[in-house]
Amino acid sequence: MKGKCWDKSFSRFMYISGLIILFNIAVLSIFGLVYIHFTINTYNIILLFLILVIIISTVLLILSTAAVFNAYKNKKISKHFMWFVKSALKTVFPAAVFVSTLAGVEKDAVRKLFVEINNIAVESTGLKYRAENILILLPHCLQNSGCAIKVTNDVNNCKRCGNCSIGDVLKIADRSGVPVIVVTGGTAARNVIGRDKPGVILSVACERDLSSGIADVGSIPVMGIINERPNGPCRDTALNIVELEEKLNSLLSV
Numbered sequence: 001m002k003g004k005c006w007d008k009s010f011s012r013f014m015y016i017s018g019l020i021i022l023f024n025i026a027v028l029s030i031f032g033l034v035y036i037h038f039t040i041n042t043y044n045i046i047l048l049f050l051i052l053v054i055i056i057s058t059v060l061l062i063l064s065t066a067a068v069f070n071a072y073k074n075k076k077i078s079k080h081f082m083w084f085v086k087s088a089l090k091t092v093f094p095a096a097v098f099v100s101t102l103a104g105v106e107k108d109a110v111r112k113l114f115v116e117i118n119n120i121a122v123e124s125t126g127l128k129y130r131a132e133n134i135l136i137l138l139p140h141c142l143q144n145s146g147c148a149i150k151v152t153n154d155v156n157n158c159k160r161c162g163n164c165s166i167g168d169v170l171k172i173a174d175r176s177g178v179p180v181i182v183v184t185g186g187t188a189a190r191n192v193i194g195r196d197k198p199g200v201i202l203s204v205a206c207e208r209d210l211s212s213g214i215a216d217v218g219s220i221p222v223m224g225i226i227n228e229r230p231n232g233p234c235r236d237t238a239l240n241i242v243e244l245e246e247k248l249n250s251l252l253s254v
């Protein structure tokens with residue numbers, strides 16, 4: 001079994017390496033042909049085309065950044081700006097995280113803004129959902145580390161004892177009938193979303209998990225709440241329960 005796994009990984013590695021080599025050969029051949037046959041006019045046309053591409057992408061970047069600024073300032077996105085905000089969420093923010101990584105600076109500030117702008121985009125659609133079409137997704141690290149009850153299998157095992165935020169979330173969810181699931185990580189979350197296919201997700205996690213989760217889910221709107229980490233990451237975390245209730249009410253149809 002181990003050998004079989006290794007064979008599969010090795011074949012995949014060889015396949016990808018082969019593709020990269022073929023790609024490089026194709027690019028080299030094209031450059032070679034260009035070098036041999038193209039005139040100075042052709043080079044000028046290519047240069048003009050590249051200038052045009054850079055001008056268009058710069059204009060789009062300026063408009064997307066302005067749309068994000070507008071959303072941040074007004075806490076609302078008009079339908080004229082929505083496309084630009086969504087394209088900024090897909091392009092400008094990942095680029096900003098990448099540049100922050102290269103520069104060795106704090107990435108969570110960019111991710112926090114990403115979650116905030118994404119939430120404004122979800123709220124600005126004004127869409128309302130029935131309780132059963134909403135899914136509250138909680139991370140396992142919210143559970144009190146001293147609690148032996150297994151809540152990942154069935155959250156209703158929780159005794160609502162008040163020693164962690166899971167009980168508080170359940171009390172709110174019980175009132176509206178919204179399902180709650182506690183997951184151990186990103187893969188478990190993706191499996192639950194694939195199985196339950198909710199209309200909208202209200203998810204609690206750290207900046208990194210929330211931003212990658214929102215980007216992964218794609219077609220399903222996700223409202224994010226960043227957790228509080230008084231004991232460091234991934235242990236006895238908490239959340240602002242008032243914020244959760246407000247966000248839930250903003251999604252629920254009456």
Ligand code: SF4
Binds near residue numbers: 168
């Ligand atoms: S509220 Fe109490 S019973 Fe429920 S998960 Fe937290 S510590 Fe455990």
